Amino acid sequence: MMLDDNPIDDGLAAEPLIRLRGVTKSYHRGRQEIPVLDDLDLDIPEGSFDALMGPSGSGKTTLLNLIAGIDRPTSGSVEVAGIELTTLSEGDLAAFRARHVGFIFQLYNLMPVLTAFQNVELPLLLTRLGRRERRRRVEIALRVVGLADRMDHYPRQLSGGQEQRVAIARAIVTDPTILVADEPTGDLDRQSAEEILRLLRLLNRRFEKTIVMVTHDPHAAAAASLVRRLDKGQLADQRADSR
Amino acid sequence: MSWLGLVWRSALRNRLRTALTTAGIALAVIAFLFLRTFIAAFYAGVENASADRLVVRNRIAITSPLPISYVDKIRGVRGVEELTWMSWFAGVYRDERSFFALFAVDPPSFYRVYPEFLLDEKERRAFFADQSGAVVGELLAERFGWRVGDRITLRGTIYPGDWELTIRGIYRGRDKATDRQQLHLHWKYVDERVDERQKNQVGIVVVRTAPGTGAQVAATIDRLFQSSLAETRTESERAFNLSFISMSAAIVSAVQVISMVVLGIILLVLGNTIAMGARERTSELAAMRAIGFRPRHLVGLIVGEGVLVAALGAGVGLALARPVLRFIADALESALGAFLGPFELSGRAAALAVAVCLVGGVLASALPAWRASRLVIVDALRRTE
Numbered sequence: 089m090m091l092d093d094n095p096i097d098d099g100l101a102a103e104p105l106i107r108l109r110g111v112t113k114s115y116h117r118g119r120q121e122i123p124v125l126d127d128l129d130l131d132i133p134e135g136s137f138d139a140l141m142g143p144s145g146s147g148k149t150t151l152l153n154l155i156a157g158i159d160r161p162t163s164g165s166v167e168v169a170g171i172e173l174t175t176l177s178e179g180d181l182a183a184f185r186a187r188h189v190g191f192i193f194q195l196y197n198l199m200p201v202l203t204a205f206q207n208v209e210l211p212l213l214l215t216r217l218g219r220r221e222r223r224r225r226v227e228i229a230l231r232v233v234g235l236a237d238r239m240d241h242y243p244r245q246l247s248g249g250q251e252q253r254v255a256i257a258r259a260i261v262t263d264p265t266i267l268v269a270d271e272p273t274g275d276l277d278r279q280s281a282e283e284i285l286r287l288l289r290l291l292n293r294r295f296e297k298t299i300v301m302v303t304h305d306p307h308a309a310a311a312a313s314l315v316r317r318l319d320k321g322q323l324a325d326q327r328a329d330s331r
Numbered sequence: 332m333s334w335l336g337l338v339w340r341s342a343l344r345n346r347l348r349t350a351l352t353t354a355g356i357a358l359a360v361i362a363f364l365f366l367r368t369f370i371a372a373f374y375a376g377v378e379n380a381s382a383d384r385l386v387v388r389n390r391i392a393i394t395s396p397l398p399i400s401y402v403d404k405i406r407g408v409r410g411v412e413e414l415t416w417m418s419w420f421a422g423v424y425r426d427e428r429s430f431f432a433l434f435a436v437d438p439p440s441f442y443r444v445y446p447e448f449l450l451d452e453k454e455r456r457a458f459f460a461d462q463s464g465a466v467v468g469e470l471l472a473e474r475f476g477w478r479v480g481d482r483i484t485l486r487g488t489i490y491p492g493d494w495e496l497t498i499r500g501i502y503r504g505r506d507k508a509t510d511r512q513q514l515h516l517h518w519k520y521v522d523e524r525v526d527e528r529q530k531n532q533v534g535i536v537v538v539r540t541a542p543g544t545g546a547q548v549a550a551t552i553d554r555l556f557q558s559s560l561a562e563t564r565t566e567s568e569r570a571f572n573l574s575f576i577s578m579s580a581a582i583v584s585a586v587q588v589i590s591m592v593v594l595g596i597i598l599l600v601l602g603n604t605i606a607m608g609a610r611e612r613t614s615e616l617a618a619m620r621a622i623g624f625r626p627r628h629l630v631g632l633i634v635g636e637g638v639l640v641a642a643l644g645a646g647v648g649l650a651l652a653r654p655v656l657r658f659i660a661d662a663l664e665s666a667l668g669a670f671l672g673p674f675e676l677s678g679r680a681a682a683l684a685v686a687v688c689l690v691g692g693v694l695a696s697a698l699p700a701w702r703a704s705r706l707v708i709v710d711a712l713r714r715t716e
Contacts, residue, residue, distance in 0.1 A: 158621050158708040179625055186623025193712070197618035201340040206332045211622050213334060258622070 104131035105266065105298050106155055111164030113150050113321075124150045125161070126321035137292040137299045139312035146318040148302045149270055155300055156189050156268045157181045169265045186214045190259030190297075192269035196251045198243045198258075204230065205239035208257045215262070229257040232295075233287060249280025256287060260297070267291065269301040273308045285311040338635035344608060349640060352604045356644020357651060359597035360684045364652045365659060366590035367680040370583055373576060380569035384444065385549050387536040388571070390562040396532035397561050399522075404555060410540050410548040415440035418518060418534040422485030422494060424475070431471055432510070433485070435518040438466075444539050447505040448515075454479065454500030462520045464499035468511035472501045490525050507675065537568070594687050601644075602695035605637045609699040616703050617711030626704035633703055637696025638689055645688035649681055 108130040114123045124147045132138055132155075140148040153159035154166050157173050158181075166173045169188050176184060185191075198207045208229050212222045230236045233253040243251050252272060259267055269288065273281035289311055291297040301312060309315045317324040332340075343349055387405060389395035402416050420433040438459050442448060450458070450466060458464045467477055477483065477498050485494040496516055504511045522530055540548045549565035556563045566574075576583075609616065616629055656676055 153709050156621070158712075182620070182623050182625045185621065189622075191618070191621050193618060195614070197614055197712075199340075199612075199615055201344050202332070202337075206336075206340075209332050210337075210619070213332070213337065214623050214628075 103134070105134035105169060106130065106132035106300070107165075107167040108151075108154070109165045109167075111151075111154065111161045111166060113147070113154065113159070113161050124321055125154075128164070128322060130316075130323065132298065132300065134298050135292070135296045137288070137311070137313045138301070139309040139315045140300065140302045140318060141304070141306075141309050141315055142318035142324070147321045148318045151318065152268050152270055152300060152302045155266070156191065157185050186211065186262065188265040190262065190264035190267040192252070192255055192259050192267060192272045194271035194274040196243070196248075196255040196275075198251055198254055200243050203240050203242055204235060204246065204254045204257075207243070207254055208239075208261050211258060211262050225261050226257075229261040230254075232260065232291075233257045247280065248276050249283055252276060252280070252284050253287065256284070256291075260291065260295075265298065267297050267299045269299065271303055272301060273303070273305060281305075281308065334631070335635075338632060338639055341608075341632060342636040342639045344612070348604060348607070352601055352640055353644045353647060355600055356597050356641060356688060357648035359593050360645055360648025360688065361652050361655050362593045363590050363684050363687075364648070364676060364680055365656055366586050366593070367683070368656055368676055370586055370590075371675075371677055371680065373583055380567070380572050381539075382567070382569075383540050383542055383545065384568040385538040385540060385545055385552075385565050386568055386571035387538060387552055387563050387565045388534070390553075390564040393574075395561070396534055397536065397563065399531045399533055401556065401561075401563070402533070402536055405536055405538060405552055408548060408551050408555065410544040410551070411538050412541055413440065413444050413539040414536055415444040416518065416533040416536045417441065418521065418532070420485075420490065420516065420521060421488040422490075422514075423488065424483065424485055429475075431474075431512050431514060433514045433516065435521040436515050437518050438515070441515065444537055447509045448513075449503045449505055450500050458499040458515075461497060461499055462517045463496055465496040465514055465516045466500040466502055467498055467514045469501050469503055470511040471514060472498075474512070477501075490521055490529065492524070494521075494524075535571075538565075594684075594691065597644075598641075598691035598695045601637060601641060601692065602698065604640070605633060605696040606699040606702075608636065609633055609703050613706070613711050617706055617708050620706060620708045621712070626706075629703040629706070630700040633700035634693055634696045637700075638692035641688040641692030641695070642685075645685045648684065652676055652681070 108128060111125055111128045111130075112123070113125040114121050116122070124145075128147075128151070130151075140151060142148045150159065154161055154173075155168060157166075157168070157176075160174060164174075168184075171184060171188075173181065173184065199210070202210070205226055208226045209222055212225060215222075217225070227236065227239070230239050233256050235250060235253050235257065238246060238250060238254075241250075243254070246254065252275075256272075267288075272288070273284050276284060285308055288299055288301070292299050292313070299312075301308070303309050387397070387401070389397050396418070399416070402414065405411060406414055415437055417437070418435040420435045422433050423429075424431070438455075442450065442455070448466075448468075454466070458466050465483070472478070479498055479501060481498045483496050483498065485496065486492075487494055494516075502511070502515075518533070522532075538548065538552070545567060549567075552565045553563050619629065620626075653676055
């Protein structure tokens, strides 16, 4: 379900929204090649809420970055919403991200000189929407995250949990195809983390947002409908949530 | 929020730093405008030179006089419509620092050849009638608090002795650029009081010609005195004024270079400010790239900040320039006196300062903008997480 309550095409639900095939990714440190992902295949259906877990260096953030289109694989195919990302130019990748991806960072990455409203409005500057329509969408997004009464506050005037909720509003305001979250509760206290996880579950269940979340925290992972474990660049196992 | 709003808010991220940079640019603009105005004032005599006036002087040097007998001979040259003569009277009033230009002139012909000096008819008659009288420019009168009827004493250097003068008139300028800091006294008064060696001599003869005949008349005059005891050099007033100040050309050139260096330095400061601002928010810029902003958007944002700060500085500088220049001009007047022309801020200098600031804003932010556009999103996010 889209944020403005337009119905979604159910026919697409059966197809994997995210499809990775034979993906490898390695970095170079000097002459040394460091493998991060190794011949990885992955299908994520539309409307799922997946948690990626694993030890440090297992490649979970790299996998998230590939799905989000901010990094490119060394080899293999990354397809999101029917678009093969490996063939896109930098400009097209930026356009893909603007249209299809909502980002939630561990440290929120809000602009301190902008109010909550303006931070949420930021991605809409890339669209052709008029001022009034932008305002409508921002207000909806802030209502969804429960911060309609804080829209004129600057990030420094908000708690960590509220900042992350503003970041989530910024992520959903363009009504993206997928939400990617990298340790979204990693910098929050228990109560704030719980609120964020509740919000992500709401976005997944009520608004049918496809969410891929990287986390170290088993408690956070438990909020997802599927937990995938990575180890040494490969998917180790996956566990479906019984709820 | 508009794009411009985003640029504005980004530029004001660190208000103290932006304010200091803006103040620095404003100061540089004022310094630039001061130096440019100084140069313009220096060249004012050249710029205001009349196109139909010729100056006849001794060929050997500007300080060598011509015999008064040349005046009548020159008057007979075809094409000469009017002429006058004058001598540089190096007199000191109070002390050497109170310098101003003094000319011993033939009053009736002088004011016919120089119609830009406006004198009331009553004062004109009083001056003509009093051989020990003098006329001063209104700025000079204002500077020393002189009024018509005041008696002043000058100490002569070229023409030794004390020279008592009565101020008979205060002239105004026909144009804004007319030099209003001169003192005119009777050439005859001087000539009658000097010793034999200095008698019957004039510094220069100034000739007004019919339009378009200047070159021909100049050649005729110089031919007339060829092989005589005092050969002449006749040139346009502009050329004469230019040669007069060419001795200080090196200083003027240095001032011109300094004026550009001042702006150059401040643009480096601006570049540093923008670069620091961009470096401090690498993670923000990376996040912007992640959510779909393209490299050109970041370039626009950072260059926009540079231009905005530069424009702010230029605006503040321009707003303050006029009162500051007035203050400096007043201070300089006592030091340099009539050595400089009118100290007026020109529109061209102001436009040049604004243009240099805006172009400088683009140049100063070009490197940080280019760096931001080449940001590797993953690396930039990893650095801060």
